[in-house]
Amino acid sequence: GESVGLHLPTLSVQEGDNSIINCAYSNSASDYFIWYKQESGKGPQFIIDIRSNMDKRQGQRVTVLLNKTVKHLSLQIAATQPGDSAVYFCAENHSGGGADGLTFGKGTHLIIQP
């Protein structure tokens, strides 16, 4: 089965509100996670990443939380803007060696209502 998955396919929030996008993973050996944003017809764009030795990491308007106990991570976007409308994927890199391909979750379509 899929190693990384998402709970909700679509999330609609009001502009200016905060949004939380969730992701579950099943591989206990997973130790590196990345969030990507994909706009329609484009390739994924890196947002933020987190290693398993951390449980929280913050960027500009974004925060990723990692709960290894329940194998769950989330992406929080503060003060959402129209440009945040996109599909968001969590991805996992569980290779024990060098650069490796990523396993993507199903994706959540974030819709920002005006």
Place this chain on the structure above:
Amino acid sequence: GAVVSQHPSWVICKSGTSVKIECRSLDFQATTMFWYRQFPKQSLMLMATSNEGSKATYEQGVEKDKFLINHASLTLSTLTVTSAHPEDSSFYICSAPEGTSRYNEQFFGPGTRLTVL
């Protein structure tokens, strides 16, 4: 950040023909590149790992004779879809990490939309 380009951005071909898609790292060298496929409203699925100077490694279920990969230089990987059929219609995306560590950011190309008639 680093830039990865793909060419063409879209292509329409007849069933049975072959199509070549290029992936280039524009401002960095990449010994490894990755090819993904994405069907409409679905996630990205890793197809194969392209290794400069050696054979590509394919994910389970991906036909290596159908999806030919050549990584001839440190900035170019090509994916050739041979004898394309309508079920091969998809969005093909490549990525390249800037560096050899698994923690290096992977930069994605803009994707190539393939439509097989």
